[in-house]
Amino acid sequence: MIDEIGAALVIGVLTGSVYSMVALGIVLVYRASRVFNFAQTEFGTTGLFAAFVAVELWGWHYAFGVLFGLAAAVAMGLATERLIIRPLRDSSRVTLLVGTAGVALAAIGIQFWQNNAQPIRQMPRMIEGVAGEPFGTPVTHQQVITLLVLLAVAVGLALFFRSPTGLAVQAAQQEATASELVGISVRRVSMLTWGIAAFLGGLAGVLSGPNLTFTAGFLTFGAGAALLQGFMAAVLAGMRSMPGAVLGGLVVGVVEQLGSLTLFDGVDGSRALFLFLFLLGVLLLRPQGVFVREKATV
Template identity: 30%
Template sequence: MELIFSLIVNGLMLGSLYAMVSVGLTLIFGITKVINFAHGEFMMIGMMLTYIITTYLGIHPYLTLVFIVPLLFVLGILVQKYLIEPLRNSDEHVQIFATVGLSIAMINLVLMIAGSDNFNTPSSGMRHTLDLGLATVLTGQVVIMLCSIFMVGGLHLFLTRTQMGRAIRATAQNRNAAQLMGINVSRINMVTFGIGIACVGIAAVLLSPLYPVNAQTGQSFVLIAFVIVVMGGLGSITGAFFAALIIGLVDSFTGFYLGSSLKGVAVFGIFLMILIFRPSGLFGKARKLAHVS
């Protein structure tokens, strides 16, 4: 019993970490319809910057949020404005290749500057274990779990309760009509891309005390994030959140009972099943795909 409880807790911890990484990806896809293959690399850059700033300024890793989140927000806006927007009227495959190209360029830029070494951000107490009675967790994991709930809740409130949020949803649901309301659609796309990248920036900072970073780190996380985004129903933030928790649990249980080498088989096996039987995602309604195009 204790074992099961502990596996559940660890699964949920891992799941909320995946949720943080996936939320920005699904937001960008849902609103701008761009599949951002460079998403993981923005996270990697965020983790690298966290490492550099904490090491050289000697501050707590979480304090780097103040620099990194605005920086990644601006970076996201620039990518949308100068890379994606000029391709708006070309074939969507061209946009995909553009983000894949951006991803490869970012990885190689980091490889060139920093090599392929692992960098460890100081854990600053975030690797302390907390005894929850039936399970033990790391302080940093609890922070990630709480923050992922705030992030999903905050984004949901932003999208439903604010004028800007409603304009973002309107743009996603009918770009043409949104323009006719007076909404500047290119501006909405820039802001959305910025927010999505800022979200992965938050994830990057919170992950840094727990995980080492190297040029390839983004790749390992983003692959799972794509599974989650599809499973959550392409573009649905709450869908992605629950899908991430499910993947976290699957990861935790298969890792224990089948061995960690088989975790990937289970996760991607589920991914294939979803693509075959419920391509609109576990929570998505089938028709949602109709206005994804």
């Protein structure tokens, strides 16, 4: 039993690292625009498809292919902000939510169209092989890289939000009108925020893609689905805490894996059911979020 719990913790943390990247993007966009971004994972799937095409079909070097995929994700994020979010800025939150959902559905439709709704083989791994087998669970080098990238991103964002540009972003997110009066462009901050969020989505896509065979909607409802888990992690973070989003993603990953060790074991969807019950308990006991203080601003 100890080995099973240990294995669940290991797999949960590795899987949760992808959820954390998705949650970071969701929290960033919500803080900047008060928008529940349902297109976050499609930034990742688009980046993954672009990287795959560059590496496997065009024969690019792996590093250049990954950079191309990340650039495609960022371009999609910036286009979403400029063409969808900015024109609807004064609309209701429901309208903005539907707008981001529409972007996601459009991206999935294009992916199906380009690939005839057929799965394509998985993205090559950065480094092949198994890094170790803690508790008898094989852990690939790709999974270790994903976790290390998450840690690097967390440190990078922490440093960024302490820089002058990062402080300007936080100011614009908290007091848009006052920020405009002191010369901070809220529109530029919005573009920057959406660009960073799309970059995080792209990272989630190109790092998780090599672990599974992917198809259209890979990160939204496919084999690597992370949208709902990312939102759950963002809820644990109170939709505003960046460190909370990182911890929330890891916790969601672990709880999801522990679902197979509970009384629900053997029930179809046991992990999803256990995760839902966990989230329900959190919302009932601490609706403001677990990894956030009442007056947290970071």
